[in-house]
Amino acid sequence: KTWCMCSDYCTEVGILMHLWHLSSKGEHINSFLFYTKQSCAEVFPYPEVGNEEAEEIQQLVAPVEKFFAEEVDSARIDQEAKIPPETMNGLKELGLFGMQVPEEYGGLGLSNTVYARLAEITALDGSIAVTLAAHQAIGLKGILIAGNEAQKNKYLPKLASGEHIAAFCLTEPGSGSDAASIQTRATLSEDGTHYLINGSKIWISNGATADIMTVFARTEVVKDGVKADKISAFIVERAFGGVSSGKPEDKLGIRGSNTCEVAFDNVPVPVENVIGEVGGGFKVAMNILNSGRFSMGSSSAGMIKKLIELTSEYAATRKQFNRSLSEFGMIQEKFALMAVNAFVMESMAYLTAGMMDRPGLPDCSVEAAIVKIFSSEGGWICVSEALQVLGGLGYTKNYPFERYVRDCRILPIFEGTNEILRMYIALTGMQHAGKILTGKIKELKKGNIGVAFGMAGKRLKSAFGSSVDFGLTGKDGVVHPSLEESAKKFEQNVAFFGTTVESLLYRYGKSMVDEQLILKRVADVLINLYAMTAVLSRSSRSISIGARNHDHEVLLANTFCSDAYFKNNYLMTQLQKHSPENNDANIKKIAKEVLENRAYICSHPLERTF
Amino acid sequence: MSGRVLVGVKRVIDYAVKIRVKPDNSGVVTDGVKHSMNPFCEIAVEEAVKLKEKKLIKEVVAVSCGPQQAQETIRTALAMGADRGIHVQVTGKDYETLGPLQVSKILAALAKKEDAQLIILGKQAIDDDCNQTGQMTAALLDWPQGTFASEVSMEGDKLKVVREIDGGLEMIKINTPAVVSADLRLNTPRYATLPNIMKAKKKKIANVNPADLGVDLTSRVEILRVDEPPQRQAGVKVETVDDLVGKLKDTGRI
Numbered sequence: 001k002t003w004c005m006c007s008d009y010c011t012e013v014g015i016l017m018h019l020w021h022l023s024s025k026g027e028h029i030n031s032f033l034f035y036t037k038q039s040c041a042e043v044f045p046y047p048e049v050g051n052e053e054a055e056e057i058q059q060l061v062a063p064v065e066k067f068f069a070e071e072v073d074s075a076r077i078d079q080e081a082k083i084p085p086e087t088m089n090g091l092k093e094l095g096l097f098g099m100q101v102p103e104e105y106g107g108l109g110l111s112n113t114v115y116a117r118l119a120e121i122t123a124l125d126g127s128i129a130v131t132l133a134a135h136q137a138i139g140l141k142g143i144l145i146a147g148n149e150a151q152k153n154k155y156l157p158k159l160a161s162g163e164h165i166a167a168f169c170l171t172e173p174g175s176g177s178d179a180a181s182i183q184t185r186a187t188l189s190e191d192g193t194h195y196l197i198n199g200s201k202i203w204i205s206n207g208a209t210a211d212i213m214t215v216f217a218r219t220e221v222v223k224d225g226v227k228a229d230k231i232s233a234f235i236v237e238r239a240f241g242g243v244s245s246g247k248p249e250d251k252l253g254i255r256g257s258n259t260c261e262v263a264f265d266n267v268p269v270p271v272e273n274v275i276g277e278v279g280g281g282f283k284v285a286m287n288i289l290n291s292g293r294f295s296m297g298s299s300s301a302g303m304i305k306k307l308i309e310l311t312s313e314y315a316a317t318r319k320q321f322n323r324s325l326s327e328f329g330m331i332q333e334k335f336a337l338m339a340v341n342a343f344v345m346e347s348m349a350y351l352t353a354g355m356m357d358r359p360g361l362p363d364c365s366v367e368a369a370i371v372k373i374f375s376s377e378g379g380w381i382c383v384s385e386a387l388q389v390l391g392g393l394g395y396t397k398n399y400p401f402e403r404y405v406r407d408c409r410i411l412p413i414f415e416g417t418n419e420i421l422r423m424y425i426a427l428t429g430m431q432h433a434g435k436i437l438t439g440k441i442k443e444l445k446k447g448n449i450g451v452a453f454g455m456a457g458k459r460l461k462s463a464f465g466s467s468v469d470f471g472l473t474g475k476d477g478v479v480h481p482s483l484e485e486s487a488k489k490f491e492q493n494v495a496f497f498g499t500t501v502e503s504l505l506y507r508y509g510k511s512m513v514d515e516q517l518i519l520k521r522v523a524d525v526l527i528n529l530y531a532m533t534a535v536l537s538r539s540s541r542s543i544s545i546g547a548r549n550h551d552h553e554v555l556l557a558n559t560f561c562s563d564a565y566f567k568n569n570y571l572m573t574q575l576q577k578h579s580p581e582n583n584d585a586n587i588k589k590i591a592k593e594v595l596e597n598r599a600y601i602c603s604h605p606l607e608r609t610f
Numbered sequence: 611m612s613g614r615v616l617v618g619v620k621r622v623i624d625y626a627v628k629i630r631v632k633p634d635n636s637g638v639v640t641d642g643v644k645h646s647m648n649p650f651c652e653i654a655v656e657e658a659v660k661l662k663e664k665k666l667i668k669e670v671v672a673v674s675c676g677p678q679q680a681q682e683t684i685r686t687a688l689a690m691g692a693d694r695g696i697h698v699q700v701t702g703k704d705y706e707t708l709g710p711l712q713v714s715k716i717l718a719a720l721a722k723k724e725d726a727q728l729i730i731l732g733k734q735a736i737d738d739d740c741n742q743t744g745q746m747t748a749a750l751l752d753w754p755q756g757t758f759a760s761e762v763s764m765e766g767d768k769l770k771v772v773r774e775i776d777g778g779l780e781m782i783k784i785n786t787p788a789v790v791s792a793d794l795r796l797n798t799p800r801y802a803t804l805p806n807i808m809k810a811k812k813k814k815i816a817n818v819n820p821a822d823l824g825v826d827l828t829s830r831v832e833i834l835r836v837d838e839p840p841q842r843q844a845g846v847k848v849e850t851v852d853d854l855v856g857k858l859k860d861t862g863r864i
Binding site for chain 2: 055056058059060062063064066067069090093094095096099103108109548
């Protein structure tokens with residue numbers, strides 16, 4: 001499924017033709033988020049877990065919370081830069097190493113939703129959260145989603161129990177974001193029984209402790225007589241020999257999680273250990289990474305909720321100027337910020353997880369990327385503001401705030417940098433709009449004035465924000481009336497966005513791919529739109545089921561939507577042709593001059609020329 | 611001997627929660643508040659499961675009295691190693707006034723029905739701090755009791771119990787069937803691991819009505835009012851012993 005924010009000129013017919021066109025090409029379509037009545041069914045109503053699962057969640061959460069409250073000494077883990085063996089054993093015995101491994105292979109077989117719920121708790125210690133995620137969200141995920149029966153039977157049981165630890169080995173010194181450029185090589189032996197892997201990887205979590213690694217390397221493939229160098233995925237056991245780990249990196253945060261270089265020197269890997277197809281490794285890598293991302297939403301939400309508790313205790317009791325801190329506006333604002341952020345992150349995470357749990361393995365990679373960006377950046381801001389409430393105390397190691405700040409800094413960097421993910425979101429979102437528009441643009445270029453007028457007319461209509469109705473509100477609407485204002489703002493944003501995208505594609509065409517500052521704004525609007533969808537859906541559900549404190553949810557939802565609405569409008573204004581609010585040209589010029597000189601180039605204010 | 615042990619488990623407000631009194635002073639706020647198994651009941655379950663692991667008894671049956679949510683507590687006991695559960699359904703007003711007298715009657719009836727050899731309970735619940743159920747159950751059944759147990763061992767058909775008492779430790783030997791109530795130092799309860807929780811889903815919980823056991827739930831106690839403990843007043847610093855004596859006299863303390 002990919003997102004497409006097409007403006008209302010995409011009639012039902014247009015959409016159906018487009019769907020037909022794609023399906024006839026054999027592309028698998030699950031749905032589009034066109035915000036027609038048809039697509040609302042994807043995100044409304046908010047996903048509901050079954051009765052059995054709801055009971056299960058209650059049961060599973062309790063012992064994990066208890067363990068983290070009583071047996072996890074985060075300060076010590078951070079200080080010693082390691083997780084003590086007793087704690088690791090406790091985590092293994094709890095069953096936390098095989099949460100998503102199916103029960104028949106010895107795991108818990110939890111759905112994405114339940115996994116996300118437990119991630120709220122494991123996130124309380126950053127080092128543990130990353131160690132567990134590196135092991136199961138990416139380390140063993142390849143075997144889980146692309147491995148064959150033999151591989152699953154052989155490796156999953158010991159990985160699920162934690163007897164073996166897994167790691168994901170993709171990144172190299174020369175290939176980080178540009179993962180497709182990796183140089184580690186796997187050469188097929190003469191007798192065709194095994195590959196020899198040579199190369200080195202860096203920033204590998206669990207690099208020193210992993211027994212089983214998913215390693216990505218280049219292999220020679222021959223297709224239709226043509227030789228090509230494609231990436232393949234391999235299950236590599238440290239026991240195969242030739243695998244060595246470097247010294248642990250001394251990091252700013254998540255210090256208890258092991259990160260190091262891993263070198264492969266003629267490591268023999270049986271051909272049976274190729275995951276999926278030879279040459280199909282890049283896709284496996286992307287699928288693995290896409291599948292784990294969404295849980296960052298619930299981890300960040302869990303962490304912020306905890307911080308709200310800790311920080312509000314302090315704000316309520318600490319007095320200055322004879323009043324408690326909680327009476328001051330600038331402090332209150334920080335709590336509102338944290339509450340809204342936690343609310344959005346939760347809503348997005350469980351909406352995405354719920355969609356992913358639907359039968360048919362829907363592709364929610366764009367949504368997961370959105371969740372990751374919002375949660376990593378929102379989390380970073382919130383921990384910083386929480387620390388600020390405690391002032392000097394927050395800055396010391398006597399309190400956990402500084403550790404949360406340090407642990408959070410990695411979030412916008414790993415699992416796909418936020419810069420790359422913004423590109424992915426923007427380009428994928430625009431790709432389908434582009435396909436529809438290509439036809440129209442050809443007409444335009446042929447000089448079909450009628451079409452041009454058609455477009456201009458629709459644009460005028462949208463510009464005045466009139467009659468924009470996607471069926472979210474009103475008698476048959478899916479959004480509750482108390483959220484009507486916010487839903488209308490959302491619909492307006494979507495309409496404006498549609499015309500904006502149309503205009504951008506017309507102006508830039510294929511060269512759009514190099515206009516990062518534009519794509520960044522497109523992505524930011526999409527992120528806000530998905531966030532608005534999630535809070536509208538979630539709070540609608542809460543009202544209808546009479547959840548406790550649902551009025552507060554409506555408040556949070558409306559506050560967020562109102563804020564996001566204006567931010568979106570500003571972003572989209574900057575995207576209009578010749579927008580005076582857009583400083584991109586200047587920004588690029590400044591950057592060019594600075595980077596050419598590799599320094600700040602202004603003469604010093606105290607220097608004289610006379 | 612049936613080799614069957616009944617363990618009572620009570621669902622209470624979690625020990626870490628800050629209790630708040632309802633605005634109408636009729637009780638404490640329980641809505642939306644975190645609940646869990648009474649810590650002393652956890653110790654009781656652990657002891658029963660240990661006895662089973664040592665093969666001294668054959669079956670551990672976890673019992674809880676209360677509304678639907680009591681099943682969660684039974685499930686936790688199952689995840690810790692109990693074999694099956696019995697949920698005695700008590701709801702509404704009956705649940706609000708449920709106390710040691712009613713519970714002990716229920717347990718006594720169940721012990722007879724299930725032909726239990728041993729009943730292990732927590733010494734008291736952390737919500738009402740009654741410390742009566744074990745004793746009453748033993749009296750109703752006319753069984754010996756080993757309360758405040760910090761150590762339990764089986765010697766043939768007798769039970770050796772080390773009890774924590776004011777003066778120190780007391781060791782007694784009692785006949786079975788018997789009632790034991792667990793004290794803090796009896797053992798350290800195991801975590802219900804997630805795999806065990808999943809396995810426990812397959813274990814059975816039977817539903818029972820107090821009426822079927824012939825138990826009358828009428829309470830002899832009426833709660834008039836619930837109040838928070840008085841707020842701790844600020845103290846006053848004094849410079850000398852004479853000042854201290856003076857202040858104590860002023861406030862009528864001496």
